[in-house]
Amino acid sequence: MNTLVEVMDKTTGAISSADLAKDRHSTATVGDITVADPRITCRNVDVWYGAKQAIRGVSLDIGKNEVLSMIGPSGCGKSTFLRCLNRMNDTIDGCRVTGSIRLDGQDIYDKGLDPVPLRAQVGMVFQKPNPFPKSIYENVAYGPRIHGLTNNKAELDELVEGSLQKAGLWNEVKDRLDQPGTGLSGGQQQRLCIARTIAVSPEVILMDEPCSALDPIATAIIEELIDELRANYSIAIVTHSMQQAARVSQRTAYFHLGDLIEVGETNQIFTNPQHRLTEDYITGRFG
Amino acid sequence: MNTLVEVMDKTTGAISSADLAKDRHSTATVGDITVADPRITCRNVDVWYGAKQAIRGVSLDIGKNEVLSMIGPSGCGKSTFLRCLNRMNDTIDGCRVTGSIRLDGQDIYDKGLDPVPLRAQVGMVFQKPNPFPKSIYENVAYGPRIHGLTNNKAELDELVEGSLQKAGLWNEVKDRLDQPGTGLSGGQQQRLCIARTIAVSPEVILMDEPCSALDPIATAIIEELIDELRANYSIAIVTHSMQQAARVSQRTAYFHLGDLIEVGETNQIFTNPQHRLTEDYITGRFG
Amino acid sequence: RDTIYIVGSSTVFPFSTAVAETFGRTGKFKTPKVESTGTGGGMKLFCGGVGVDHPDITNASRAMKASEFEACQEAGVKEITEVKIGFDGIAIANSKSAEPWDLSLKDVYLALAKDIPDGKGGFMANPNKTWKDVNAELPDLKIEVLGPPPTSGTRDAFVELAMEGGCNSIPEIKDLKKSDEKKHKAVCQGIREDGAYIEAGENDNLIVQKLVANPSALGIFGYSFLDQNTDKVQGAKIDGVEPTYDTISDGSYPISRSLYFYVKKAHVGTIPGIEEYVKEFTSDKAWGPDGYLADKGLIALPDEERAAVAEAAQSLKSMEKPAK
C-alpha cells in the first residue's frame, strides 16, 4: 500500500462509490475465474523470485476463442504470470513456480512435460522487443524453419510476407528484408516480434503490451489481428490501456501487487467493478 | 504511402474534411516552427543511416519552459530526431547528421564542442528501458556521482530517494535498492530510467515514449512530473498517445516518414490540423 | 661484471656446468653463468668482440674453424687459448630388449647414405630398405635410425667419422677422393632423406626413450646418455669394438670426437676468476679418469696429453690459426 493507493485515494473521492462496501484489503479473487471451455486452467499459482513472492495464489482460466486482458499497475506481476503460462520463467535464475497450470488438462509444470512443443503451442510476444541479430526475413522465418512448417522457399516467403503483413509491417520493410532486425525503430521491432510469433501459428498467444510502442493506426492493425486470431485461438494480452482492453478482450483480469483481485466480463469490470481496488484502478484512469 | 495511408483513407471517410483543400503530398512543414525564446533551434536537419535517409530537412525550435510533444506513425523518425538533439546518434555506426542544431545559440555539432557536458545538459530517456546492470541505487546515483552534484553520502541518498519518488518508483523499490536494476518489471525499469535522468537535473529533457510501459496511475505521476519540470526546463517528449500529448504539451510536432509535417499549438493541432496528413493521423486515433 | 660468462656447445654444457658449480662452491668466486647456445652460436657470441658484454669462454664440440678464428681476429679477439678437454663417443644404440648389434662402418654407410655405388662405377639413390639388404648377415629389419638433425654438432661428427669412414672402406670410393674430391664428399657425407634416417631433434633423452618404445630402431647419441641408461639401451659394436669408456679413451672405438673450450685472453685479468676456472677444469679431480667429469660421461684424454694440455691451458698459451 503505497503511492498508488495514495494517489488513487485522492482521485476516487470524486466518484460515487455508494453501494460498494468492498474491503480494500481483501486479496481473495472476486468474480468467476472459470470459463465454459477452458484451454488453460491455473490454480493457486505462486511465483517467487528468490525470496520475493511476485504472484500469490492466482487461479484463472483462459477459454477457447477468447481474448483475456490483464491489467494492473506496473510491477504487479502481469508479465510474471504471463511468462508462467509457457514456462518462460524457466530461464530466470531463482524463479520458482508452484500450483497447477494446465493446458488442455495437461499440467505444464509436470516433470515429464516438454516445454518445447508447449511453447510452439503457446506463443509469446515480450514486453521489450527482442529481435534476433539477423535479417528481418530471418527473424520471421526462424520459427517456421525450426518447426518445418513449410515445404519450400516459396511457401516460406509467402508465410513471412503474410505474417509481416498481418503485423502491419510489410510495407515498411518489404524493400529491406535482408537488413538487420535490430536496425528498426522501436515500434517496428515490436511489430516484427509479433510477426515472428504469429508465423508459427501458436494456438494460445501471450502478448505482453504488444502495442506499447505503437501509434494508434498500427495499434488498430494489431487489434484487428487479435480479433481475427480469436476465431481460432486463445489470447492473453497484458495492456496498460484500458481502452484497448475494452476494445479487444472479452474478459479482463485485474492484478494488484501479485494478487489476482478481480476477473470478469470486460464490460462488467469496466462498468461495474466489484472490488474496491479494481474500482480505484479503473476510475483512476482519468487521474 | 502504404498501409498507413490505406488504413487512414478508410477511417477518414467518416469525418468532415470540408474546408481542407490540403495537399497530401506536400512535405513542407506547416505551422510556425519558431518560438519566442528558443533553447534549441534546429534548421534543415537531415539524418542518414548509411544510405537511408531517416530525417529530411527538419527545422524546429524548442522553447524555454515548454513541453513539445512529437507524434507520428511508428518508424517516422521521432526517435532519430530526438537522438540528434544530444548527439546520441554519434554512437550509431554510419549515422550522419547535417544541418544546424543549436542549444542556446551554440552549434552542438560544432567540431570543438564537447558532447559530454552537452549530454549532462540535455538528458534523455530512451525508448527501450536500459538500466545499468548495477543496483537500483547505483543506477540513479551514477549521474550525480560523475557530475559531483552532491557533497556527501547523505545528500546523495536524498537525491536518489527524491528522484525515485518523482518517478513514482520509490515505494516499490525502497526495500531493495541494492538489487539489480535489471531485475525490475518493464514499467519499473522505465521509471528507473526516468529517475536516473532527472537525478542529474538536465535543463532540456528528451523523453522517448516515457510512459509506454506504464499504467495510467504511473503515467499520471510522470505527467505530473513533466508538468512540474516544465517550470524550469524544456522538455521534448515522443508519445503515441494523443491524449497524453494533449495533456502535457504546449506545442506538438507531427512527423511523417522523415518529414516534419506540421507543428503548432497542441490545442490547434488536435482541433484544427492544417495539413491533410496531420488530420488523417489525428482523426485516425479512433480507427 | 664479476662473474665469468661461458657460452657454447650443448654437448660440453653438462661438463662445463659441473666445473662451474664446483668452482662456485669453493666460495671465492661467484658461480659462472653458463649458456647453452650450441657450438656455432657460442663461437658467434665469443667472437663478437672484447668487453663485458661478450662471453669469456666458449665451449665447443669441435675445433674452432679457420673462418671462425678469422672472425674473432677481426672483432679484436686476438688471443685465444684452446683447451681440449676430452672425448665424446658417439654411440649407435638400440633397446636392451632386442639383440645387440654388431655393425661395421661400411654397414652404417650403406644403410644411411643418400647415394651409394651401384657397382657399375656410378651412383644410385640408396635402395636398401632393410639391414639384410645392406649386409646379408644382419637381421631382416627395416632400417630405422633416429639421429640428430643436420644442424647439430653431433651429426657433424657422425658424418665425418662414421659415414666417411665407412665410405672409404669401399675401394672405388676411396679412389674417387683422389680424382674428384667434391664428388667424394657429396657421396660420403650425404645422409638419406627417405625416412630411414629419422631426424629426431637435439634431445638425446627423447631418442633413448623412443628406442625403448621401438626395439627395432637404432639411435645415435652421445656416450654420456648411453652411460646413464645402460639398463635401457645398449651400444652397438662398431667394427667389433663396443663403446665403453676405455675403448673410446684409447681411440679403438672409431666414432668419437674431441671436446674443447676456448678462453678469451683479453678478459683474463679483468673478469675475476677465469684463470682459476681453467685451473679447476684442468685439474685431475675434475677431468681425470677418476674425476667428477668422468662420472658425468666425459672421457678423459690420455695421461700425457692431459698433462700437456693442462700445462698449456694454465699458462694460457695462445692458439694458432686452425688449418681449416
Next chain:
Amino acid sequence: MYSWILMLVVLAVMAGAYQLGRRRAIASAGGPKHIKQLHSLPTYYGLYAALWAGIPALLLMGLWSGFQDRILIALVTAKLPPAMLDGLSDGRLSLLVSDIRNLATGNIVSAEVTPEIQAAADQYARLGVIAQWSMWAAVLAVALAGMAYAWMRTRPQMRARNRVESIFSIIMIIFSSIAILTTLGIVLSVLFESLLFFQKVSPLEFFFGTNWSPQIALRADQVGASGAFGAIPLFTGTLMVSVIAMLVAVPIGLLSAIYLSEYANRHVRSTAKPILEVLAGIPTVVYGFFAALTVAPFIRSLGASMGLDVASESALAAGLVMGVMIIPFVSSLSDDVINAVPQSLRDGSYALGATQSETIRRVVIPAALPGIVGGILLAVSRAIGETMIVVMAAGLAANLTANPLDSVTTVTVQIVTLLTGDQEFDSAKTLAAFALGLTLFLVTLTLNVIALSIVRKYREQYE
C-alpha cells in the same frame, strides 16, 4: 635500488599532488558546497595535478638513469692517463671500466690494482654518489614544479576532465601503436639477414622449390654449399599440422564452450573452465614429450594393427597434441562471448518453441560469432607459431606429402633448429631461418588481411 626509493617518493608526490589539486579545485569553487561550479569533478583536478607532477618527473628519471652511467664513465675515463687508453678498443675499454666498477662497488677484482685504477674507482664512486643526489634533486624539483604548474592553472573553468582524458587517450594510442612498433621491429630484425640469404639463394628456388635439405649446406667446406632451400614442404607441413590441430581444437573447444555456458550448471562451469585453461599453460616441452612418447607410438601401433604404414613421427601425433594445447584458446574465449549474449535473445527463441540446441546453434552462436571467430583465429595463429611440440613429435624431415601419417616438418621447427643448432657465420643455412621467419610473417599477414575482410562482411550486432 635508490631509484626504487626515488620512484616511491615520486609516487608519493603524485599522491600529494592529487590531494592538493583536489582541494585547490574545491577551494577555488568556493568550498565543497559549490563543486557544481567546477567544470569537472574535483578528482579530475587531482588527477591532473598528479599527472603533471608524475609524468615529467618519471620521464626525467628514466632518461637520467639511462644516461648517468655513460656520462660518469666518460668523465672517469677522461681522467685516466692517456697512456692507459692508448689504442684501446671499445671492448677493452669496457673491460677496464668493468674493472673500475667492480673495484668501486667492492666486487672481486682479479688483476692487481694500479693506483690509476684505484683513483678512477674512487672518483667513479664519488661521482656516482653526487649523480645520485643530483638526480634526486632534479627529479623532485621537476615533480614539484609540475605540481606547482598544475596548482596555478587550477581554476573552476579549467577543463580538467578533458585534459586528463586526453592524456589517457594519448597513452592508449601509444599502447595500440606498440603492435606496429613490434611489427616494425620484427621486420627490421629479420630483414637484413633475409636479404643476405636471398643473395645466396634465389628467391625463386626458395618460394617454389619443393626440396628442403639444408644438410649438405651444413658447412662451407662441404659439397655443393648451396644445399636445397625449397620452402614449399615446410609450408605444407605447417599447414597440415595446423589443420589437424584445428580439427581437434575447434570442435572440442567450441562444443565445450557451448556446453559449459549453456548446459552446465554454474558450479561445473566455474571449475571446468579454469581446468581447461591449464592446458594452455603446460610447457610445450611437456606436450612434446607426451606427443613423442605416448601419442606417436600409440598411433603407430594402431596403424600397424590396421596394416597402415605410420611414420614414428607422424604429423598426426604432433597435430593432435597441439590441438589439445590450443583447446582453451577456443573454449574460454568462446565461452565468454557466448555468455555475454543477452538472455532476451534466448528467450525470444525459446518462446517460438525452439529447443535449446536450436537456440544455441541458430541464435546464440551467430550473435557471438565475431568473438568466436576471434578466438579461433587466435588458436590458428598459435598453431602456426607453435614450435616445440612439432620439433619433438613431428621430426625434421621435410616431406612434401598430404598424408598425415607421414612425418613432416614446419617452418617454425626449421627456424628453431637452424637458429639453435651449430650455426655458422653467414652461411645460407643460418640465414635461411631469417628468410623463413620473414616469409611466414608475410604469409600470415596476407591471410590476416583476407580474414579481416571476411569477418567484416559477416559481422552482426545485436540490441
Next chain:
Amino acid sequence: MNNPAKDAAGAPRRTIDIVQSSLKRRYARERRFRLLGATAVVLGMSFVALLFADIILKGYTAFQQTYIQLPIELAAEAIDPDGTRDPAVLARADYMKPIREALREQFPEVTDRGDRRLLNSMISVGAPDLLRERVMADPQLIGTTQELWILADDDIDMLVKGHIDREAAEGDRRVKDQMIGWIDRLDAEGRVAKHFNTIFFTHGTSREPELAGIAGALMGSFYTLVLTLSLSFPIGVGAALYLEEFAPKNRWTDLIEVNINNLAAVPSIVFGLLGLAVFIAFFGVPRSTPLVAALVLTLMTLPTIIIASRAALKSVPPSIREAALGVGASPLQTQFHHVLPLAMPGMLTGTIIGMAQALGETAPLLMIGMIAFIVDIPKGFTDAATVLPVQIFLWADSPERGFVERTSAAILVLLAFLFVMNLAAVLLRRRFERRW
C-alpha cells in the same frame, strides 16, 4: 490461418501436429548436440587428467630424497682448531672427511682403495656443504658426535626409490652389486630413509640431481611474470579499448588490427630474435634477465590479450553505452564505469591464457640467453636468471637419471604456480560475470 501446411486432404493442419511429428527427430538432435558438448568437456578434462596423471606419476617421487644416517664426529681439532668459532674458519673446514670416516666405520671390512671410492660415492658431493651449513648454524655441535642424516648420491636415491632395476646385470646399471649390499645393510639398520626434499624448493639448480632445486627458476619465473603481467595487462586492455571504442574506423586502425592478429601468428622464437636485436643489442637491456624476458613475453602475449579483450568489448550491448552517455558520462567514464566491468571476464580470460602461455614458453627465451646454468637465486629484475620452462627443458635434456623425476616435479611446480597465478584471476572473473 496463417499456416500453409496442409494435410493430405488439403485441410490445414495444426502447428502442434507438425511440431509433434518432427519433435522426435529434433530431440534426437538435441540429445546428440548436448552429448557432443558433454563429450567435448569430458575429453578436454580427460586430457588434463591424463597429462597430470602422467606428470604426477613420474614426478611425485622427487619430493622425497634419500638420506643416510651416520654418526658423524665433528672433532673440534679438525673444524675449529683454535676454538674461536670464527665463521670464516668454520666455513673453510673440510666436512667431507668426517662424513667419509663415519661411513667407513660402518663398513670396516672395506679396505681396498677402489672399494673405498665406491663407498664414498654413495654420499652426495653436496653433503659437506649441507653439513657446513648445519654446523655454522649451530656451533654447539662442534666437538660432539652426532647421528646425522647425510644426503645420499643420486644413484643411491634412484636405487632406493626403485628406479634402478636390481635384477639387471651388474654392468647394466650404475649401481654396483657391492653398493646395493651396503645400502641394504644400512637399510636393515634403519640408517636409510627418505625425507621430504627441502633442497628441491630452496636451492638453485645444480649438476647433481640430488642438489638441484627449483627455487632459482621459480623466482626467475616470478619476476618475469610479475613484470609481464604489469606491462601486458594495461597495455593490452588499453590498446583494445582504444581500437574498439575510440579509434576512428579507418585505414590506420585496420592496419593496427591486422597487425595485432598477425603478431599472434608470429612464431614465438621470432620474438626472441626481436628481443635479441632490439632490447639486447639496441637498448642494451642485460641478457638472461627477467627484465628482457618480460619485455619479449609482453610483446608475445599482447596479441592474445588484445584480441580477447576486443571480443569481450564487442559483446557488451550498445544500450549500456547509450545509457551512460545519456546521463552525461564522458566516453572514458562510460568505458571505465560500465563497459569495462562487463567486458572484464573476457579480458581476464585473455590475460589468463596469455600469462599461461608466457609461463610455459621456452623458444623465444633460447634467443635471449635464458637457457643458462645459473645457480644463484635471482633477487631482482636485472639479475641473471632462468625460468621454469627453460629449467624443465634443460633438465629434460640431462643424461642423469635423477633428473627425470625432477623434470616432472618441476612441471608440477610450474603447474602449481599457474594455478596460484590463475586463481586470483579466475575468482576475479567470476565476480564480474553476469548475464543480462
